[in-house]
Amino acid sequence: MTRPGALRRILIGTLIGCVIAGLLALGIWQLQRRTWKLDLIQRTETMLRSPPVPAPPPSAWRAITTNDAYRPVTVIGRYRPDADSYTQAATALGGGFWVLTPLDTGRFTVLVNRGFVPSEQRGKVWAPTGTVTVTGLLRLSEPGGGFLRSNDPTEDRWYSRDVSAIAARRGLSDVAPYFIDAAATPGKAWPRGGLTVVSFRNNHLVYALTWFGLAALLAGMTWFVARPNKRA
Structure with missing residues (x-):
């Protein structure tokens, strides 16, 4: 029969393990998001340098996605x-x-x-x-x-x-x-075209390091508290 104290330690350990796993999963997800964002930035920069194409007609409207922006x-x-x-x-x-x-x-x-x-x-x-x-x-x-x-x-x-x-x-x-x-029209005062700002926030690496850091901190604190032969 499992003692109440031992059972409590098992439950606490399981909970802490789930939290650490969750933090690691969030960090990995942010790294995946970073890869996606870098690819989006590269594709957009390449698209901005491409020659203009005819504006999509009604037959193509359903196929327009975020990849067509800019x-x-x-x-x-x-x-x-x-x-x-x-x-x-x-x-x-x-x-x-x-x-x-x-x-x-x-x-x-x-x-x-x-x-x-x-x-x-x-x-x-x-x-x-x-x-x-x-x-x-x-x-x-x-x-x-x-x-x-x-x-x-x-x-x-x-x-x-x-x-x-x-x-x-x-x-x-x-x-x-x-x-x-x-686009901007040379010699025209107002309205002033060509002021589109193409910018993507890319803080995913910082977020990933934050989640990984929290996971490491929680794991370290758990080991410190539960380490064998610890002094009173």
Whole structure:
């Protein structure tokens, strides 16, 4: 028959072993995440250097994934007049707004982020008329909001570039599930394109070392307490 003290030690030892195993598993998972993140960064950098391709048509919309984010694309169409949407922005030029304008390609409509404007330029940057060619980066929709605030379509207040919500607010149909960050236009003051920040946080190695360190610390403390011939 197992004594109560021995049983208690077995249960405590099992619990500590499970915790250490869990910490090690978290560390290994972070190393796997780091490998995935480094691969994502490399693929994105390679994609950014590639020539632009035609913007995905409706037949390809279902196949769009996060791997397509920041892909250089080009599209031809006409801007829809008086349909600009302004979303809150914080850039290297300061605070202001992104100007999103629907572009009718004849087959579908895509929202184009024509660039950044400071607050005093809001409502003063009309889209060009006639047929235009837009080159930029494919970006995925940003539903919900940003800056710790939710989008308010009824008040036409936008804190993120939520494609479906903006399209509904503007009464658009056949809208692509992505938007395009337009490239910079030489000699053009506002809106200022080409300000896309391509950045990925990669702290997975630090997190992995933290989990491994906690596992080692717990194992060391357990050995110190349970070591044989320990002094009182």
